Amino acid sequence: xxxxxxxxxxxxxxxxxxxxxxxxxxxxxxxxxxxxxxxxxxxxxxxxxxxxxxxxxxxxxxxxxxxxxxxxxxxxxxxxxxxxxxxxxxxxxxxxxxxxxxxxxxxxxxxxxxxxxxxxxxxxxxxxxxxxxxxxxxxxxxxxxxxxxxxxxxxxxxxxxxxxxxxxxxxxxxxxxxxxxxxxxxxxxxxxxxxxxxxxxxxxxxxxxxxxxxxxxxxxxxxxxxxxxxxxxxxxxxxxxxxxxxxxxxxxxxxxxxxxxxxxxxxxxxxxxxxxxxxxxxxxxxxxxxxxxxxxxxxxxxxxxxxxxxxxxxxxxxxxxxxxxxxxxxxxxxxxxxxxxxxxxxxxxxxxxxxxxxxxxxx
Amino acid sequence: xxxxxxxxxxxxxxxxxxxxxxxxxxxxxxxxxxxxxxxxxxxxxxxxxxxxxxxxxxxxxxxxxxxxxxxxxxxxxxxxxxxxxxxxxxxxxxxxxxxxxxxxxxxxxxxxxxxxxxxxxxxxxxxxxxxxxxxxxxxxxxxxxxxxxxxxxxxxxxxxxxxxxxxxxxxxxxxxxxxxxxxxxxxxxxxxxxxxxxxxxxxxxxxxxxxxxxxxxxxxxxxxxxxxxxxxxxxxxxxxxxxxxxxxxxxxxxxxxxxxxxxxxxxxxxxxxxxxxxxxxxxxxxxxxxxxxxxxxxxxxxxxxxxxxxxxxxxxxxxxxxxxxxxxxxxxxxxxxxxxxxxxxxxxxxxxxxxxxxxxxxxxxxxxxxxxxxxxxxxxxxxxxxxxxxxxxxxxxxxxxxxxxxxxxxx
Ligand SMILES: Cc1cc2nc3c(=O)[nH]c(=O)nc-3n(C[C@H](O)[C@H](O)[C@H](O)COP(=O)(O)OP(=O)(O)OC[C@H]3O[C@@H](n4cnc5c(N)ncnc54)[C@H](O)[C@@H]3O)c2cc1C
Numbered sequence: 001x002x003x004x005x006x007x008x009x010x011x012x013x014x015x016x017x018x019x020x021x022x023x024x025x026x027x028x029x030x031x032x033x034x035x036x037x038x039x040x041x042x043x044x045x046x047x048x049x050x051x052x053x054x055x056x057x058x059x060x061x062x063x064x065x066x067x068x069x070x071x072x073x074x075x076x077x078x079x080x081x082x083x084x085x086x087x088x089x090x091x092x093x094x095x096x097x098x099x100x101x102x103x104x105x106x107x108x109x110x111x112x113x114x115x116x117x118x119x120x121x122x123x124x125x126x127x128x129x130x131x132x133x134x135x136x137x138x139x140x141x142x143x144x145x146x147x148x149x150x151x152x153x154x155x156x157x158x159x160x161x162x163x164x165x166x167x168x169x170x171x172x173x174x175x176x177x178x179x180x181x182x183x184x185x186x187x188x189x190x191x192x193x194x195x196x197x198x199x200x201x202x203x204x205x206x207x208x209x210x211x212x213x214x215x216x217x218x219x220x221x222x223x224x225x226x227x228x229x230x231x232x233x234x235x236x237x238x239x240x241x242x243x244x245x246x247x248x249x250x251x252x253x254x255x256x257x258x259x260x261x262x263x264x265x266x267x268x269x270x271x272x273x274x275x276x277x278x279x280x281x282x283x284x285x286x287x288x289x290x291x292x293x294x295x296x297x298x299x300x301x302x303x304x305x306x307x308x309x310x311x312x313x314x315x316x317x318x319x320x321x322x323x324x325x326x327x328x329x330x331x332x333x334x335x336x337x338x339x340x341x342x343x344x345x346x347x348x349x350x351x352x353x354x355x356x357x358x359x360x361x362x363x
Numbered sequence: 364x365x366x367x368x369x370x371x372x373x374x375x376x377x378x379x380x381x382x383x384x385x386x387x388x389x390x391x392x393x394x395x396x397x398x399x400x401x402x403x404x405x406x407x408x409x410x411x412x413x414x415x416x417x418x419x420x421x422x423x424x425x426x427x428x429x430x431x432x433x434x435x436x437x438x439x440x441x442x443x444x445x446x447x448x449x450x451x452x453x454x455x456x457x458x459x460x461x462x463x464x465x466x467x468x469x470x471x472x473x474x475x476x477x478x479x480x481x482x483x484x485x486x487x488x489x490x491x492x493x494x495x496x497x498x499x500x501x502x503x504x505x506x507x508x509x510x511x512x513x514x515x516x517x518x519x520x521x522x523x524x525x526x527x528x529x530x531x532x533x534x535x536x537x538x539x540x541x542x543x544x545x546x547x548x549x550x551x552x553x554x555x556x557x558x559x560x561x562x563x564x565x566x567x568x569x570x571x572x573x574x575x576x577x578x579x580x581x582x583x584x585x586x587x588x589x590x591x592x593x594x595x596x597x598x599x600x601x602x603x604x605x606x607x608x609x610x611x612x613x614x615x616x617x618x619x620x621x622x623x624x625x626x627x628x629x630x631x632x633x634x635x636x637x638x639x640x641x642x643x644x645x646x647x648x649x650x651x652x653x654x655x656x657x658x659x660x661x662x663x664x665x666x667x668x669x670x671x672x673x674x675x676x677x678x679x680x681x682x683x684x685x686x687x688x689x690x691x692x693x694x695x696x697x698x699x700x701x702x703x704x705x706x707x708x709x710x711x712x713x714x715x716x717x718x719x720x721x722x723x724x725x726x727x728x729x730x731x732x733x734x735x736x737x738x739x740x741x742x743x744x745x746x747x748x749x750x751x752x753x754x755x756x757x758x759x760x761x762x763x764x765x766x767x768x769x770x771x772x773x774x
Contacts, residue, residue, distance in 0.1 A: 132643055132644070194730070252773070253505075253506060253507045253508040253511075254507070254508045254511075254759075254761070255508075255511075255761075255762070255763055255771065255772075255773070261743070263743045263746070264743075311702075315698070315733065318733050319733065319736055319737065319741070319742070322506050322507065322737055322741060323501065323506060323530065323531045323583075323737060325577075325733060325737070326576055326577050326578075326733055326734045326737065327574055327575065327576065327577070328574075328575035328576060328577060329574060329575065333577045336577060336733075337577065337730075340730070343705075344705060344708075353650065354648075354650065
C-alpha cells in the first residue's frame with residue numbers, strides 16, 4: 001500500500017468533508033457549547049442525521065444490513081475528518097461498536113441492531129476503561145451466569161446510546177458483552193472530560209447481558225479502538241497545524257510575520273514531521289486490520305506517536321499562538337482540548353511504549 | 364550561603380523565634396498544600412476576597428511586606444527573614460494567589476521607582492491587600508514586541524488622558540489599580556516614547572471585559588480605555604523612561620514566575636508525584652521513575668537559581684537577565700511536571716467527576732501549563748534575551764531602528 005486513498009476512500013473523505021464544512025462552522029460550535037453549559041448534551045443531532053443520511057455512519061458495515069460494505073480504512077478516513085472539524089458526536093464508539101457487532105455478532109444480533117446503526121436511529125457505545133487498570137486487554141469487570149458485575153469509566157455517548165459493548169472477563173476468559181443501557185442494574189455517574197463532553201462512570205450490578213462473538217473479542221475491539229483514536233487525532237493535529245501556519249503567517253510582531261522567525265518555522269516543521277508519522281502509522285495499522293494482517297506493532301507505534309507526538313503538536317501549535325493559544329475565544333483551543341482527551345484515552349503514551357518494548361523483546 | 368550573623372544580621376535564636384512566629388501563623392491561618400499546580404492568570408478557587416482577608420491577617424501579624432520599610436506599611440525586616448519565611452511556608456497553601464502580581468511585580472516597582480508621595484499613598488494599602496494591582500503591558504498588536512505598544516497618553520493640564528486597549532490583563536476584573544505603559548511621544552523611536560503610569564481602574568473610562576481561558580476559568584481580561592484619566596503626579600519614573608521601567612517590571616515578573624519562593628507555582632512537585640505514583644502502583648515503573656528522577660534534579664536546580672535571585676531582590680536590586688534564566692527554567696520544569704503527571708495519572712487525567720478534587724487538579728494543572736511559557740515573555744523571548752544579554756550574541760537586525768514610532772508601518 002502507498003498510503004494514498006483509493007477511489008472509495010476518496011469518496012468517503014470528500015463527502016464527509018463537504019457535510020462537515022457545510023454544517024459545522026465556528027458559530028454552530030459556539031451554539032452547541034453554549035447549550036452544553038446550560039445542561040445540554042455534547043451532540044450535534046442534525047449533523048449526525050446528515051452523516052447517517054449520506055450513508056457514512058454505516059460505511060464499514062455489511063451491505064446485507066444496509067451498510068456501505070467498506071472496512072477499517074474507511075473508518076479511519078471518516079474519523080480523521082471528524083477530528084479535523086472537532087465535531088461533537090460519539091462517532092468513534094459507535095463506529096467501533098457497530099463494526100464489532102457486524103463482524104463478530106450472531107445473525108440475530110446483526111439483524112436486530114445493525115439496520116438502526118446504519119440509518120443513525122440507533123447509537124451504540126463501548127465501555128472499556130477501568131480505574132487504575134492500564135491493561136485494557138484484561139478487564140476486571142466480571143461476567144457470571146449471564147450477568148455483568150463491575151465498573152467502567154470514561155464511557156462516551158451514554159446519553160445517545162441505547163446499548164453498550166462492554167469488555168468483561170468470564171470463565172472462558174475476556175470477551176465482549178452487549179448490555180441495554182436502560183437496564184435498572186446500571187448506575188450512571190457523570191464526569192467531565194477535557195473535551196467538555198459528559199463522560200460516564202457505569203456501575204453494573206447484576207446486569208443481564210449476552211456475549212458478542214467468542215474469546216478474542218477484546219483484543220479485536222481494543223485494536224480497532226486504538227486505530228480509531230489515532231485516526232481522530234490525525235485529523236485534530238492536521239487542522240491544528242494548518243490553523244497555526246495561517247496564524248503565524250498573518251500575525252506580525254517586530255514588524256514581520258511570526259512565521260519568519262526561525263524559532264517558529266523550525267518548530268512548526270518538526271510538527272509537520274510529527275503529524276506525518278501519525279498519518280503513516282495510523283493508515284498502515286488500519287490497512288493491516290482491514291486486510292486481516294497482524295497490526296499489533298503498527299498499532300502500538302501509531303498510539304505512541306498519537307499520544308506523545310500529538311501532545312507535542314498540541315503544545316507547539318498552542319505556544320505559537322501566544323496568548324491566543326490559551327484563550328477560549330479563538331478556535332485553536334478546541335484542538336488542544338481534543339488532543340489532550342485523545343492522547344490519554346486507553347492509557348498514556350508510556351504504556352504503549354512499554355507494550356511495544358515487551359513485544360519487541362519477546363522471542 | 365548565608366550563615367554568619369554579620370552576613371544575616373540575625374542570631375540563631377532570633378531566627379528560631381521568627382520561624383516559630385511564622386509557623387504559629389501558618390498553623391492558625393492556612394492549610395497544607397495539595398498538589399494543585401498554581402499558575403498565573405488562572406482564577407484562584409478561593410478568590411480575591413479570601414486573599415484580601417488573609418493578607419490583612421498576615422499584616423496584623425507583622426508578616427506582610429517583610430523587607431519593605433515600616434514607614435510604608437512593611438515589616439522592616441531583613442532578607443534573611445524573607446528566606447526563613449520562604450522556607451517555612453513550603454508545604455503550606457497560602458490563599459494569596461490573586462495578589463501574586465500585585466506583590467510580586469507592582470509593589471517592588473512602587474518601592475523602587477515611586478516618589479515618596481506615591482510610596483506614602485499606595486504602598487501600605489498594597490501590602491495589606493486593601494488594594495490589588497495589576498500589570499497592563501500587552502496589547503492586541505504588542506505582545507512579544509511590547510515596546511511597539513499603541514495605547515496613547517495625552518497631557519491635559521494636571522492629568523493624562525489614556526486611550527486604547529490592553530489585553531490578557533490578569534486579574535483586572537478584581538483589581539483597583541493598574542501599572543500601565545502608554546505612548547506619550549510617538550515622534551520618538553518605539554523604546555523611547557513610552558511612559559509608565561499608575562491608573563485607577565475604578566473609573567468610568569475603564570471597561571474590563573473578562574476573557575475565558577482554555578482551562579475554563581476567567582483569569583485574564585481585555586481592558587478598554589476611553590478618555591480615562593490619571594493625575595500627572597501618578598506618573599512612575601520620567602517621561603520617556605517607560606521602557607526601562609517596563610523591563611525592570613518584567614524582570615520582577617520573571618523572578619516571581621521562575622523563582623518566587625513560597626508561591627504555589629514554585630512548590631516542588633516531585634514529592635507529591637512520588638506519592639501519587641505509589642498510590643497508583645507505578646512507583647516501580649522504569650519510565651515513571653526516570654521521569655521522577657529527572658524532575659527532582661531540575662527542581663533542585665530551580666531551588667538554587669531561586670535562592671540566588673531572591674537574595675538579590677531582597678537586597679533591593681532589580682534582577683537582570685538572570686530573571687530570564689529563572690523564568691525559562693520554570694516554564695520548562697512546569698511542562699515536565701505536566702508530562703510526568705499525565706504518565707502517572709492515566710485515565711483520571713482524562714475525565715473527572717464534578718466533585719473529584721484530585722481529577723480537577725490534574726486537569727487544571729495540565730491545561731494551565733501552556734500559559735507559563737507565554738506570560739511574562741514567551742520562552743523564545745527569554746532565549747533571545749539570554750542570547751543577547753548573557754552570551755553577548757549580536758542582536759537581530761532591526762530595519763526600523765531609530766525610526767520614529769509613528770513612521771513605522773504596522774498592520
Ligand atoms: C496566562 C497569561 C497571563 C497574562 N497576564 C498578563 C498580564 O497580567 N499583563 C500583561 O500585560 N500581559 C499578560 N499576558 C500577556 C503575555 O505577556 C503575552 O501573551 C506574551 O508576551 C506573548 O505575546 P502574544 O500573546 O501577543 O504572542 P505573540 O507575540 O504574537 O507570539 C506568538 C508566538 O510567536 C513567537 N515569537 C514572537 N516573537 C518572536 C521572536 N522574535 N523570535 C521567536 N519567536 C517569536 C512567540 O514566542 C510565540 O510563540 C498574559 C498571558 C498569559 C498567557
